[in-house]
Amino acid sequence: MKKTINFSAGPAMLPHEVLIQAQAELLNWHQTGCSVMELSHRGKDFEQYALEATQDLRDILNIPDNYKVLFLQGGARAQFASVPLNILSDNTTADYIESGYWSKCASDEAEKYCHVNRIKIQNDNNGILSLKPYEQWQINPDSAYIHYCPNETIEGLAIFDDPTFDNKTIVADFSSCILSKPINISQYGIIYAGAQKNIGPSGITIVIVRDDLIGKAKQELPSILDYAVQAKHDSMFNTPPTFAWYMSGLVFKWIKQLGGLTAMEERNRSKAEMLYRYIDQSDFYHNRIATENRSIMNVPFTSPSEDLDKRFVEKASQHGIIGIKGHRIVGGMRASIYNAMDLAEVEYLIEFMKEFEKTNG
Numbered sequence: 001m002k003k004t005i006n007f008s009a010g011p012a013m014l015p016h017e018v019l020i021q022a023q024a025e026l027l028n029w030h031q032t033g034c035s036v037m038e039l040s041h042r043g044k045d046f047e048q049y050a051l052e053a054t055q056d057l058r059d060i061l062n063i064p065d066n067y068k069v070l071f072l073q074g075g076a077r078a079q080f081a082s083v084p085l086n087i088l089s090d091n092t093t094a095d096y097i098e099s100g101y102w103s104k105c106a107s108d109e110a111e112k113y114c115h116v117n118r119i120k121i122q123n124d125n126n127g128i129l130s131l132k133p134y135e136q137w138q139i140n141p142d143s144a145y146i147h148y149c150p151n152e153t154i155e156g157l158a159i160f161d162d163p164t165f166d167n168k169t170i171v172a173d174f175s176s177c178i179l180s181k182p183i184n185i186s187q188y189g190i191i192y193a194g195a196q197k198n199i200g201p202s203g204i205t206i207v208i209v210r211d212d213l214i215g216k217a218k219q220e221l222p223s224i225l226d227y228a229v230q231a232k233h234d235s236m237f238n239t240p241p242t243f244a245w246y247m248s249g250l251v252f253k254w255i256k257q258l259g260g261l262t263a264m265e266e267r268n269r270s271k272a273e274m275l276y277r278y279i280d281q282s283d284f285y286h287n288r289i290a291t292e293n294r295s296i297m298n299v300p301f302t303s304p305s306e307d308l309d310k311r312f313v314e315k316a317s318q319h320g321i322i323g324i325k326g327h328r329i330v331g332g333m334r335a336s337i338y339n340a341m342d343l344a345e346v347e348y349l350i351e352f353m354k355e356f357e358k359t360n361g
């Protein structure tokens, strides 16, 4: 076991095997005698690598041919603006499903560009939080698209079904759950995700966009944000974050080698189930999300008091458990257990939790 186990929500831990490989080839990548960081993005080595990484992502997610895969910058936050600016066209309204912190941030940004129909879907049932299923979302027939977030990273609230709406474009912020399980891509118009949760280092953002949504942007949109420009230049309109792209490519290979997204989902579900099972049987720890909406990536929990939460975080760090403090808006603790984390590491956390409960319960 490594000395430190990183439960941070993002930037998050990366697969150990990937870090070892990056270390081994850091000074001499692909027999170039240089680090990948020092090479031109237009040189044949990097260009070839970038294409292969893109193809690996296509294979893993089973992305149909009528979608472009873009590797951009600016994180999910840039997409909060890019999405409306690229696809609103002459429409003046869009539906934004608000399930938690991040989806609300997306609405706030979109409101600069259009009328936002905010659809709040959180239910609080005696302190238990759940989300209305997509069949109950009050969609505006005139909206240009529906935006939602399948995994609210801060609250640990998730929607597992790929929503279907006839003749509606669905846009989804998959920042904290992309590659955690298979996705039916063809049900979406756009999927985007910052890399730093479940893919690679921060600095790169993946956008998967259906062809018919490209080229609808207004003339004044800065070229750098324009999907059409980025697609035409294979995401190299400006210098891309080559090292982050390289690392993401290694992660795609790692996922392929482990058996792809079905294997990932199995691995993620067993980790999450084990952790929730332990929390549920304990009188000391508590998670307030309804079973059907419990994230398999981010597991928030509390102890009986804020003082004990604070103590938990301190004690945990003495045991090599870091990044477990909850987000300030919800408090408590949060264990982010992305793809890179293995079962033994979650077991280690549970052992620590048991010990902490015994001495403080």
Ligand SMILES: *Cc1c(COP(=O)(O)O)cnc(C)c1O
Residues within 6 Å of the ligand: 010, 074, 075, 076, 077, 078, 102, 149, 151, 152, 153, 173, 174, 175, 176, 194, 195, 197
């Ligand atoms: C982290 C996160 C964001 C913000 O991502 P940036 O890359 O920092 O812009 C947005 N949405 C979700 C769901 C996130 O988890």
